[in-house]
Amino acid sequence: xxxxxxxxxxxxxxxxRRKILWTALLAAAAFLSLFGTGMHFQVHDPRxxxxxxxxxxxxxxSILQIGFYAIDMLxxxxxxxxxxxxxxxxxxxxxxxxxxxxxxxxWQLLLGKWFGFAAMVLVYVALTFGGVAAIGYFIGGxxxxxxWQGAGLIYLECLLVLTLTFLFGTIFxxxxxxxxxxxxxxxxxxxxxxEQIGTVTQSARLVSLGILSSVLMPSESIWRRASYLMxxxxxxxxxxxxxxxRSAPSTAMVLYAxxxxxxxxxxxxxxxxxRDL
Amino acid sequence: xxxxxxxxxxxxxxxxxxxxxxxxxxxxxxxxxxxxGEIFGFLGPNGAGKSTSVKMLLxxxxxxxxxxxxxxxxxxxxxMRRNVGFLPEDFRFYDWLTPFExxxxxxxxxxxxATQLRSRVPAYLDLVGMTPHRDRRLRGFSKGMMQRIGLAxxxxxxxxxVFLDEPTSGLDPMGRHLVRDIIRNERKRGATVFLNSHLxxxxxxxxxxxxxxKQGEVIGRRDLRSSPEGEIHLHVRANNLRDDILPGLAxxxxxxxxxxxxxxxxxxxxxxxxSILRYLVSRNVDVFEFTPQRLSLEESFLKIMGxxxxx
Numbered sequence: 001x002x003x004x005x006x007x008x009x010x011x012x013x014x015x016x017r018r019k020i021l022w023t024a025l026l027a028a029a030a031f032l033s034l035f036g037t038g039m040h041f042q043v044h045d046p047r048x049x050x051x052x053x054x055x056x057x058x059x060x061x062s063i064l065q066i067g068f069y070a071i072d073m074l075x076x077x078x079x080x081x082x083x084x085x086x087x088x089x090x091x092x093x094x095x096x097x098x099x100x101x102x103x104x105x106x107w108q109l110l111l112g113k114w115f116g117f118a119a120m121v122l123v124y125v126a127l128t129f130g131g132v133a134a135i136g137y138f139i140g141g142x143x144x145x146x147x148w149q150g151a152g153l154i155y156l157e158c159l160l161v162l163t164l165t166f167l168f169g170t171i172f173x174x175x176x177x178x179x180x181x182x183x184x185x186x187x188x189x190x191x192x193x194x195e196q197i198g199t200v201t202q203s204a205r206l207v208s209l210g211i212l213s214s215v216l217m218p219s220e221s222i223w224r225r226a227s228y229l230m231x232x233x234x235x236x237x238x239x240x241x242x243x244x245x246r247s248a249p250s251t252a253m254v255l256y257a258x259x260x261x262x263x264x265x266x267x268x269x270x271x272x273x274x275r276d277l
Numbered sequence: 278x279x280x281x282x283x284x285x286x287x288x289x290x291x292x293x294x295x296x297x298x299x300x301x302x303x304x305x306x307x308x309x310x311x312x313x314g315e316i317f318g319f320l321g322p323n324g325a326g327k328s329t330s331v332k333m334l335l336x337x338x339x340x341x342x343x344x345x346x347x348x349x350x351x352x353x354x355x356x357m358r359r360n361v362g363f364l365p366e367d368f369r370f371y372d373w374l375t376p377f378e379x380x381x382x383x384x385x386x387x388x389x390x391a392t393q394l395r396s397r398v399p400a401y402l403d404l405v406g407m408t409p410h411r412d413r414r415l416r417g418f419s420k421g422m423m424q425r426i427g428l429a430x431x432x433x434x435x436x437x438x439v440f441l442d443e444p445t446s447g448l449d450p451m452g453r454h455l456v457r458d459i460i461r462n463e464r465k466r467g468a469t470v471f472l473n474s475h476l477x478x479x480x481x482x483x484x485x486x487x488x489x490x491k492q493g494e495v496i497g498r499r500d501l502r503s504s505p506e507g508e509i510h511l512h513v514r515a516n517n518l519r520d521d522i523l524p525g526l527a528x529x530x531x532x533x534x535x536x537x538x539x540x541x542x543x544x545x546x547x548x549x550x551x552s553i554l555r556y557l558v559s560r561n562v563d564v565f566e567f568t569p570q571r572l573s574l575e576e577s578f579l580k581i582m583g584x585x586x587x588x
Contacts, residue, residue, distance in 0.1 A: 006385050010371070017373045097365045098430060101335045102386040103358040276338040 004108040004115070007099070011116025015082050021120070024078035025127070028071065032131040035067050039139045060140040061232035067132035068144070068230060072154050072223050075125050076185060079158045080165055083117045084178040087169030087272065096277055106273045114166055114265065121158045129154060146229035153226035153254070157219050160261050161185060164217075167268040170275060187213050188220035214249065218257040221249040284349060288313045288438050288469035289334065294343035296329050296493070303329040304493030306343065311471060311486075313437075316464055318480040318487035318501075319473045322582055326493035327473050328366065331440055334471075335363055348437055359388050362436040366443040366473075368427030372416040376407050376426050379415065380433055387434035401429040406455065420447030428459065438469045445479055457483055481574040489581045497581045499574070508577065509547060513540040514566035515557065522560045529553050 015021055042048055042063065048056065087110070090096040100109060129151045136142050144150065161181060168177040191213020198206025214221040228248035284290065289311035296304040304326040311317045321327050332338040334345055336353050345352040348360055370379055380398045389397065402408045405425040415423065424447045431439055441460075445453045453476075460483050463470050474480050480487060481501065489497040508531070518540055523533050526542065529549035534541040542553070550569055557564055572580070 003386055006382065010382055014371055014373065093369055094365055094367055095369045095371070097332075097337060098363065098368060098370060098383070098427070099386065100337060101358060101361070101363040102383065103355050103388060104386060105355050274339070276332070 003102075003104045004112040007104070007109055007112025008115040008119065011086070011113045012119050015117060015120040018082060020081050021078065021124075024074065024081070024124070028074055028124075028128045028131070031070055031074065032128070032135065035070070035132065036135045036139055039063060039135055043140055057142060058232050060136070060142045061144070064132065064136040064140065064142060064144055065227060065231055067135065068129070068150065068154070068227065069223070071125075071128040071132055072157065072226070074128060075121065075154060075158045076161050076219065078124055079117070079121050079162050080178060080181050080185075082120070083162055083165045084169070084181070085174040086113055086117065087166060088172065088174045088177055089169075091275075091277055092173065100277050107269045110166065110170075110269050110272045111265075114162070114268075117162055118159060121162060122155060125151065125155045125158060144230045145232065150226040150230040153222050153229070156254070156257060156261075157222040157226075160219050160222065160257060160264075163261050163264045163268065167264045167271065170268050170271040184217040185219050188217040191216075192220035192224055214253065215256075218253060218260055221253045222257050225249045225254055282310055282312065284346070286312055287346070287349070288315070289317075289345070289347055289471065291334070291345040292343055294330065294333060294345055295341050296326070296333060296338060297341045302493065304333070304340075306494055307490065308343075309488055309495050311469060313469055314464070314467050315485045316460060316470045316483055317472065318484035319471060319490065320477065320480065320487050320578060321490040325490050327490060328442065330490070330493070331442055331471070331473055335361070335440060359434070360437040362431035362434065362439040364424070364427045364431040364439075364441045364444055366446065367420075368423050368430075370415065370427075370430075372414060372418075374415055375412050376402060376415065376429075377411045379426060380429055383430040384433045387436075389434055397433050401433045404432075404459065405429045421449060421452055424448060425452065425455075428456065432459070432463070435466070436468065438471065439463060440471045440473070442473045443475065444472070445474065445476055453479065477573075477575040477578055487574070489578060491582060497577075499577060501574075508572040509544050509550075510570045510572060511542040511544060511550070511553065512566065512568045512570065513542065513557070513564060514538055515540065516563040516565075517561055522557070522562065525556055525560070526553060529556075 039060070042060070048059075051059070087096075096109075100106065129147075133144060133147055136144060164184065165177060165181050168180050171177075172180065191210045193210075194206050194213070195210020198204070198208075198210060225248060287310050289309065291307050291309050294304060294307040295302070307326070307330050319327055319330070329338060333340045334347060334352055336355075336358070347354075347357055350357040374382070377398060380401060381394055384394045384397060399408070399411075402411050405428050407422070407425055407429065410418070410422065415426070418426070424444065428441075428444060431441070441456075445456050448456065457479070460470055460472070472480060472484060485502040486498065486500045488495045489499075511530075515538060518535055518538060520535065523535065526533060529546075529552055530542045530544050532543040544550070544553070547569070550567075554564065554567055
């Protein structure tokens with residue numbers, strides 16, 4: 001097991017030194033600055049102070065949801081872009097040969113890399129989620145409901161995307177891998193909208209289509225569950241939007257996502273053990 | 278085909294090892310034996326299946342058939358690799374690491390303790406002449422520098438068996454000399470070196486034995502230690518050459534061809550030449566020309582491989 005952690009440590013350091021991570025962090029910092037400025041302007045708008053406190057609180061909670069939605073998107077993109085060539089790129093460049101011929105099992109090599117990326121994604125999600133929550137608390141004076149659960153689910157979503165990137169990285173080239181994973185996430189995103197529209201229009205077929213897309217790729221469902229848990233009671237009654245959830249995925253969907261992740265990881269290990277390097 | 282050697286004396290033993298990619302056969306049936314402590318050359322033209330064979334022995338590529346044992350254990354035994362080192366032909370690693378960090382990572386993966394790493398990392402950096410660059414990032418290193426560092430990572434855990442795939446291809450003459458010295462040191466240490474190289478002159482200097490492979494099969498073996506001269510071609514021009522003198526040469530030669538006043542002979546030892554000359558004179562042959570010509574490894578290679586079929 002020691003060798004697994006050696007690989008995890010090297011991978012963590014590798015990702016930490018990549019330009020793409022720092023670019024993603026800069027993008028997140030730019031977003032947080034913009035978000036904080038927006039929140040500040042809203043809070044200090046003279047007309048805003050005349051609104052009843054309950055409505056003011058709900059409005060700020062909705063703004064906070066926008067912030068969480070943005071960092072969720074950034075997290076998913078950062079995860080895909082940093083890990084997309086981790087397996088396929090190293091196979092193509094033959095970098096993997098010097099490591100895979102050491103006394104290390106292939107499953108240790110793949111899991112070590114996975115843990116390295118998972119640790120980096122954890123840091124990224126913690127920083128960005130913490131940033132949004134801190135802006136909400138210190139500037140807006142509000143505290144999101146279910147923050148820990150929300151952060152955990154956003155992290156789970158990123159891990160899901162990470163695992164799929166690993167799985168397809170053992171089969172396809174870097175570019176194809178990226179296209180497939182982002183494509184699947186896009187399908188999940190559209191499916192989530194269709195499900196919400198179906199809920200509003202009471203179209204069973206649209207809802208079924210949304211559920212089907214969630215079964216195919218449950219990433220968007222996890223975000224909507226996180227959003228549901230973090231949003232205020234009034235926001236739950238607002239019209240559908242990416243930032244508010246009318247049809248919240250159940251706990252069963254979260255469990256399904258966990259099983260989905262586990263199966264994808266096992267498939268990635270199996271495929272990596274079988275393939276030629 | 279050489280006789281089977283006891284397994285405990287072998288570093289590598291393969292039997293009908295085969296690899297097929299779809300309909301393309303990369304390695305048809307590799308059967309070879311490499312003795313422990315031997316510097317072994319693995320020779321063949323481009324596309325002969327050398328790299329695929331090495332990758333199969335190292336567990337990077339799964340064989341479609343056949344068997345292989347490395348250091349007396351199945352080739353896919355991961356723990357066996359504690360005693361195996363490998364320098365890939367085009368060695369690459371994370372270019373954000375320094376040579377010092379790279380060797381530490383590889384040493385730890387190979388099972389070295391922190392105490393061992395403290396002494397070995399500087400020692401092996403020094404061995405490959407990379408001490409002045411120990412804290413520079415690998416990014417920007419030339420192929421030769423990467424090959425030196427790759428050589429150090431292959432040796433840092435002092436393995437019993439080292440695979441070197443084209444170890445001198447990116448090196449200048451000084452670098453090649455260094456690799457020769459390192460291989461000699463490995464021999465002194467008792468390690469087995471499996472050398473895959475196109476530079477036959479290098480192989481001839483360093484190896485104890487070589488095999489020639491073509492289309493993934495061993496088609497010849499030459500033991501450079503027991504007959505370092507290899508084959509010697511002897512050209513004789515003389516009067517009074519007759520067929521009846523040929524049987525008397527049999528104890529010194531491996532082949533003979535008589536055409537008029539010209540006799541072509543092949544022998545494996547320079548020491549046989551005076552005896553051959555004395556015999557011819559004793560049989561009343563008037564010798565005008567007696568020219569021995571050693572067949573280099575390169576000439577042997579070309580002779581065994583036949584004409585270049587193109588790619």
